[in-house]
Amino acid sequence: MYVEIPPEDIPYLKPHLQEGKIVDIKRFLVQRAKNIYKVVEAPYMIKLTQRSIITPVVPEPPDFLKYVYNLIPFSELPHHANLTDRFLDIIGYVAAVSNVAKVRYGYGKIQTKRIFILKDDKGNSIEISLWGPRAIEFDAETVYANGQESAVIVIFVGTLAKTIKTEKGDKVILTGTSACRWYINEYIPAINEFYAKG
Known part of the structure; x- marks a missing residue:
């Protein structure tokens, strides 16, 4: 299951939630999942x-599952383009990372953006754009430094596939905003398997 917090309740609950921490939650509602x-x-x-009552679990159980993902092969990404029914999770090695840039979009709004090129174990590539705070939070310098010695494998979770127009025709890319997270060279099965293929 996944959890949602209404915007008006975020200021009350955010101090009690931290990614990677195990908590005990009481007094919550169970609802049908949304269609988007x-x-x-x-x-x-x-x-x-x-x-809702949120209490840290101390000590944390050592074998508690902390990573949840449902990886989509690169070849299936076009089937999800421009759909909003679910977020997409993908794995690959970082082939290139841009600096953070300010870009203008929509009706003249300015937003920060960082672009990645991710490659799968077959050499196929996909462009991923991180927007807003996510673009700044990604530690590109460390990824670049580590990439000089060995491949940097990343699982991106919470992305959406979009089609953009290019000179060569339509192109599918992934975008990541507030829902997007990443696991870099973590000791988890999917990353270990990816390394083994390389």
């Missing part, structure tokens, strides 16, 4: 409110 922007394929979701 699903994080995981599940019929139900949890909704937290100001009445």
Whole structure:
């Protein structure tokens, strides 16, 4: 299941939630999952409110599953282009990373953006654009430094596939905003398997 917090309740609950930390949650609602922007394929979701009680689990169980993803092969990405029913998760090695840039989009709005080129184990590539705070939060300098010694394998979760127009025709890219996260060279099965293929 995945969890949602209504915007008005975020200021109350955010101090009690931190990525990677295990918590005990009481007083929450269980609802049918929405038809758009699903994080995981599940019929139900949890909704937290100001009445929810969140307590850290101490000590944390050593074998608690902390990573959830449903990897999509590069070849299937065109089938998900311009759809918003679910977020997409993908794995690959970082072939290139841009600096953060300010770009103008929509009706003259300015936003920060960083572009990656990710390659799969067959050599296929996909462009990923991180927007807003996610573009700044990604530690590109460390990734670049580590990439000088060995491949940097990343799982991006919470992306959307979009079609953009180019001089060579339509092109599918991935975008990541506030829902996007990443796991870099973590000791998790999918990354270990990817390394083994290389």
